[in-house]
Amino acid sequence: MADTWLFTSESVSEGHPDKVCDRISDTILDAYLREAPDSRVAVEALATTNHVTVAGEVRGPDSVLRSVEELVREAIRDIGYSQLGFDWKDVEIVNRLHAQSGDIAQGVDEGDKGEEGAGDQGIMFGYACRETDELMPAPIQFAHRILRLMAEDRKAGRRPEFGPDAKSQVTLKYEGGKPVGIDAVVVSTQHDEDVTQERVRELVEGYLAAALPEGWQVPADRLLVNPTGRFVLGGPEGDAGLTGRKIIVDTYGGAAPHGGGAFSGKDPTKVDRSAAYAARYLAKNVVAAGLAERCQIQLAYAIGVPEPVAVYVETFGTGKVGEAELGSKLREMVRLTPRGIRERLDLLNPIYARTAAYGHFGRAAQEDGGFAWERTDLAADLAREFGHSVAAE
Structure with a gap:
């Protein structure tokens, strides 16, 4: 280089057409988790001039399904849209949510070894570096x-x-x-x-x-x-929006790879979301522990299988310990099954609407579990394990 x-x-911003859709999707997700934390949710939204369509697969209380229109209007109102071509009060809303596939539910609910399986196959990346106090690019x-x-x-x-x-x-x-x-x-x-x-x-x-x-x-x-x-x-009046079209904005701005899966509207059994949060959590703690100046973690999953099929650590020549050794230790310290990640990072709380704009990473961890993946509570143990003092954040 x-x-x-x-x-x-x-x-x-949160008023960008795609981000309007992310906010709508995550608002509906939060409503399901608030009523029933074991809900299964995969919600997509489309927004255009005076129109929003909500579609996807859900398993949860019917009361939330009946309140979708109200939830959509409240999200749009909070963002600030009351202009002629996109007004929260009279925008047309079409609800096309339906039940989750039984084939998917079977693999996720049962998995192997009696633990829930991953909600889909895929690869997820986490990244951290010392360029800012938040350990973000x-x-x-x-x-x-x-x-x-x-x-x-x-x-x-x-x-x-x-x-x-x-x-x-x-x-x-x-x-x-x-x-x-x-x-x-x-x-x-x-x-x-x-x-x-x-x-x-x-x-x-x-x-x-x-x-x-x-x-x-x-x-x-x-x-x-x-x-x-x-x-x-501006907004959906000027350009149509879709959930999940700003995945680079949501993560590291192109400074690290992306596995391709969007976050918004997905409950934490979907490893597109939860494992990406876990990978950031691990990478940030490695850097916070002083074990590397830059760290990238890749996780890979198979649908219906709880454990990741692979964990890869890259420290770009800045690491103070071997990458394979570091990867093995991280797997020992954090259970990287969907259930293990949820429990470690409090992911069943209704915390997702706040993530829909201004990045999922580099934010302050909150008392109610919001942005829990930004905690550095592993750093001291990692530093102790490898004989290094914790680096000052």
Whole structure:
């Protein structure tokens, strides 16, 4: 790899059409888990002008199925859509949810050795590095931060000029494997019709100052704000959305591989979601323990089989212990079956709607179990096992 390079990641706001669908899917999932934690849920959504279709497979209380329309409207209202072509009050909602396949349920519920099997085959990746305090790649973390700050002010009424739909893109300069500065930033945000391009840029500049490290200035000619010159029509009114189309935004911004499975709308028997969380948890604890500067974990599963068929650890030449030895120890310390992951990370709680925007990783672990995969409670034991002191986060 060259000693210097540029790397770019993007984020999108909760009002982006695809993220609207992710939020709807996870809101319905939370409703099922709140009523019955053993529910099986795989919900997809499509959103377009004045229309939402919800489809997928569920097994859980009929009361939730009857409340889908109310749940969808509440999610859209909370995001902030009340515009002519997409209004939470009168958007058309079509519910096409149906019962889970018996063939899938059989493998998941029974599995082998008396334990639940994985809900599908697939590969999942987790990643952590020392580029930020959150042990996340810096470009995606900064891109999320810009939009999250803008959304907080919009929803609090401090920036009524902004609409819900927005995107950001951050390009960083790297030297010797570490980010050293900003090369370019792109921000596009929906805005009121009477707000000038100059005013939008002025407001965005304030959020960049708050979101980026002190002293990291964006060159004036490398800051692009609403490059088309106008962004009034946004959200599903302007572009259709689908659940699960922003999987790179959801994870590491392209800095690590992705297994291809989306997260939103899936209950934690689906290893697309739960095992990706477990892989992040393991990778983050390896880095927090001081055992590597960068760590990538790959897990692989077969449908109906509880244990992963493979666990692979990569530390990119930064590891202080052997990768095979580290992988074996991680498997000893954490049971990587779907049930083991759920129990370790409290994944049966209704915690998922909050994950639907601004990334599933690099967030603070919460008391109710939200973002539990961000905990570093394994780090001390890992460091002790391999004779290293825990690195300061």
